[in-house]
Amino acid sequence: MGYTFQGYQRPDGKFGARNLVAVIPSVICANDVAQAICRQVQGTICYTHHQGCCQLPSDLKRVTEVLLDLGLSPNVGAALIVSLGCEGTDHQRIYEEIRASGKPVEIIHIQELGGTSRAIQAGIDAAQALAIQISGQQRVTADISHLTMAIKCGGSDTTSGMASNCVIGYVADKLVDLGATVVFGETTEFLGGEHILARRAVGGEDGPVGRKIYEIVDRMEKRAKAVGEDMRGGQPTPGNIAGGLSSIEEKSLGAIVKSGHRPIQGVLEYTERVTDQKGLWIKDAPGREPEILTGMAATGAQVMMFSTGRGAPQGFSSMPVIKICGNPITYERMQHDMDLNAGRIITGEKSIEEVGEEAFAMLLEVLSGRMTKNEALSYFGSIDIFCLGPVI
Amino acid sequence: MNKIALKVDDRDNVATIFAEGVADGTQVEIRDKKGQREVVTVKGAVPYGHKIAVRDIQPGEHIMKYGESIGGASCPIVKGEYVHIHNMKALRGRGDL
Incomplete structure (x- = not known):
């Protein structure tokens, strides 16, 4: 049986699960103007980040x-x-390349326009016109193979690796078998489980993909050591430890369950987009929410499936995030933040396959327009971009 | 109904308790994926989602969950005893190993 969703077709042939006007501050110093525009114009979202100037050239490019x-x-x-x-970012390049993709795009410059209030006025006028321009577009039927789903776990406890991540792994396998694309990351949480992932790499542990998996884990471990500290105290987090996770290895082994069982096709850098890649991919990104959610949305993922045990509530403005809760006690307590209760696996009421099918059905609905809990609450104000160098 | 602890893999020497109110002396039933069950007496107050040893573990021995090492025992651990950061240590991401 073929699975489909109702999506917005884009000039590049991809299908969106949402139809938003993105207000993009090219630097932290443009955030307030961007937010003011976004508050006024319906159908807009704003990427309020903290980067874009006084950084090393490689980070500005990033x-x-x-x-x-x-x-x-x-x-x-x-x-x-x-x-x-x-600013240090190449705002003209952002404008030109979005324009080249065939999407409507505008740019305003605060200094050139004569300051904050004039820029807000010009921005509101421009955003209003864009919002009206795209508002008539209808959803059309798209095959599930057009989907790129991102996966992540956050606020983990020991239920994550034994329930909610198993559910996501089930959905990930099913999507890969249907010809879709699945991307997972959180390189920090490969530590202790990297050999399992490397063995699943196309070409085996000693092939280029397998070696790359070891390389990104090593790179990340060295970054922590370079500042003269080790990860303990930072990973697992205090909440993970309170939830029963005793070491980074235990957290990792539970975390990688969400990637399912299919072969790993390759490793994407943080800034890389999915173009025509299919199957299961890794994105080299840290585990912290603002940076990885941004990285995954930048990948081109239309949706994210997010596993939690302790109860991580946040989503992302332009990528619906479905929260799968592994802990039945947390689910009862935080029902207004959690989309699906995988805690029924822990209590023995349901199997992984049964909750996996529920999650898959919910995924199709969300792709076609159903709001997730965090989306309905606009719980997506804090985003950030993962940079490597210092602020200078 | 018995309080349950789940053992994921045959090689594991710990099981995870998914029950509230487990105190020193509470009996819990360890279950594995094959449906085998064993009742053990818990040593220590174990919060929901935390682990106990399913057999005696020597210092330096690997703590095994999911059939993989999740760290090393930092002191002798007896069957039924609470296992967490007080008696096991991560072996990865440390910088000193």
Whole structure:
């Protein structure tokens, strides 16, 4: 049986699960203007981040590319770039490349327009026109193979690896078998489980993909050591430890369950987008929510499935995030944040397959327009871009 | 109904308790994936989602869950005893190993 969803077709052939006007500040200093525009104009979302100036050139390129990727996301129908004018990011490149993709896009420069209030006025006018322009677009039927699903776990406890991550693993396997794309990350949480992932790499543990998996874990471990500290105290988090996770290895072994069982096709860098890749992929990104959710939305994922045990509530403005809760006690307590109760696996009421099918059915509904809990609450204000160098 | 502890893999020497109110002396039933059951007496107050040893573990021995090492025992651990950061240590991400 073929599975489909109702999506917005984009000029590049991809299908969006949402049809949003993205207001993109090209630098932290443009955030307030971008937010003011977004507050006024319906159908807009704002990427309020903290980067874009006084950084090393490699990081400025990274920020430019992530903001560009966000604008190119299938869930974004049109974009307004809000530039200050003196920032380090290449705001003109963001504008030109989104324009080249065929999407409606505008750019405003705060300094050139004569300051905050004038930029807000010009931005509101531009965003309003974009919102009206894309508002008539209808959803059309898209095959599930057009989906890129991101997966993540956060606020984990010991139920995550034994229930909610198993559910996501079930859905991930099913999607890969249907010809879709699944991307997981959280390189920190490969520590102690990297050999299992490397053995699942296309070409085996000693092939280029297997070696790359070891390499990104090593790179991440060295970054922590370079500042003269080790990860204990930071990973597992205090909440993970209170939830029964005793070591980074235990957290990792539970975390990688969500990637399912299919072969790993390759490793994407943080700024890389999915173009025509299919199957299961890794994105080299840290585990912290603002950075990895941004990285996954930048990948072009139309949706994220997010596992939690302790109860992580946040989503992402342009990528619906479905919360699968492994802990039945947390689910009872936080029902207004959690979309699906995988705690029924822990209590023995349901099997992994049964909850997996419920999650898959919910995924199709969300892709076609049903709001997730965090989406309905607009719980997605804090985003950030993962940079490697210092602020200078 | 018995309080349950789940053992994921045959190689595991710990099981995870999914029950509230487990105190020193509480009896819990360890279940594995094959449906085998064993009742043990818990040593220590074990919160929901935390682990107990399913057999005696020597210092330096690997703590096994999911059939993989999740760290090393830092002191002798007896069957039924609460296992967490007070008696086991991570072996990864440390910088000193």
